[in-house]
Amino acid sequence: MPKAYRYRLYPTKSQVSRLEQTLEICRWVYNETLAMRKNACEQEQKHISYYESKRQIPLWKKERPELSTVYSQVLQDVSLRVDLAFKAFFRRVKPGEKPGYPRFKGKGRYDSFTYPQYGFKLDGDRLHLSKIGDVRIVLHRPVNGTIKTLTIRRSSTRKWYASFSVEDDPSPTPQKETAVGIDVGLESFVTLSNGEKIENPRFFRTDEKALAKAQRKLSKAGKGTRERKKARKIVAYVHERIANRRLNFAHQASRHLVDRFGTIVFEDLNIEKMKKNHHLAKSIADVAWNQFIVITKSKAEEAGSRVILVNPRNTSQTCSRCGMIVAKTLSDRVHSCPRCGLVMDRDQNAAINIMRLGLQSQG
Incomplete structure (x- = not known):
């Protein structure tokens, strides 16, 4: 069964700068991907898939070298988020609900990024994040199961958290009759x-x-x-x-x-x-x-x-x-x-x- 574990991170000042820079780059990629898909839909009546938008990232890296400072799969996950936003929009349109078109993210409005498979490693009280470094983490309870993804999130009060998505085999207790x-x-x-x-x-x-x-x-x-x-x-x-x-x-x-x-x-x-x-x-x-x-x-x-x-x-x-x-x-x-x-x-x-x-x- 899928489970989630959330832990507090305590990055150094330099790591906070890299984390915030990563969020800003992800926000730029999100907005560019959304604009590309929106323009293609409105001007050319063409639907751009997740895989097509993902292939655009290497081209953007040539124009903006700072994109290379972010782990590649993190940027691919941003394209996936835009794709999921469009799928949710069309899913709401079909039954006649108020759909809510995907919106662009303003400065400070993008608060998380995800490592889908690789690029991170948990080692004791340190969490290694590719392109960022070893960040101190407080493991107040063990992570049970196989880690699938890692999401780094910044709260509204500027605290940092790591959320692990885990696949675990439950060990149920005997069924109660009450x-x-x-x-x-x-x-x-x-x-x-x-x-x-x-x-x-x-x-x-x-x-x-x-x-x-x-x-x-x-x-x-x-x-x-x-x-x-x-x-x-x-x-x-x-x-x-x-x-x-x-x-x-x-x-x-x-x-x-x-x-x-x-x-x-x-x-x-x-x-x-x-x-x-x-x-x-x-x-x-x-x-x-x-x-x-x-x-x-x-x-x-x-x-x-x-x-x-x-x-x-x-x-x-x-x-x-x-x-x-x-x-x-x-x-x-x-x-x-x-x-x-x-x-x-x-x-x-x-x-x-x-x-x-x-x-x-x-x-």
Whole structure:
């Protein structure tokens, strides 16, 4: 199964200069490849393939010798990124979705490059990168499996990371017989069908005042000044802190579930549609349900467990004991059935219905 490992890099000043130069050269190749394919399509009604655009790189090297300072396969991967962007565009056009034409990358807007097969080597606490040198890396956990690709990424706060894409043979633990339904929410992060709850940490809400203060300083700073550059970095730090806390919480909560249950059932929610409710959009984005479900799926696959997604229709309105539809508003926090007399927390009632639907779908 494919896995990804991310580690922090600590390059020297000279290595940072070479890394940033590599990003700028990759950005130039990306924009040139995109312009070539765009012009061919608009002016000649001709489609340029990935292999044709890749063959253009040696010709550009003759005109721009600085392209030779970047490993050849890294530049080929840039052409592949443009090709994937066009394929995604045409894939969205067919069903009538809003396609979003591939865009040119402005200065500072290209933040990663990839070694597809070769050009890198991991040796202890050093990562050898072709054309760049031996960069110090902090391996906080071992890389298990066969390394396929390496992506070097620069964060918004100018930190550098190495992400290894790995093929690994999972060693699943014995299948657990226990099953659980999960109702995600805003009051509580999740409610389990057995009545347990995980509280909503509200990371964005907690740091909202600090973020607003940093953004006010940014808006007051003059464009192009040193103060504005410093203020922008502070805003990026606050956003990064929120994202890191949210990701760490999702990993811990998903591990808690996967270690206990063999079958985990979620609702298949249309989160983008739910965000159109402007009263709840900020809170829905803050809890990051989709990130949590994706991480749980990944951990479950590795552990030999399974994650099931079910239709969310009427899971909150249906009585989990007798099946009667009991209408509720968002402010109604207790399920009270007039037919069978069941009274319980509305989220637990929904979680029981979710588990039932998941188990029924598996026969």
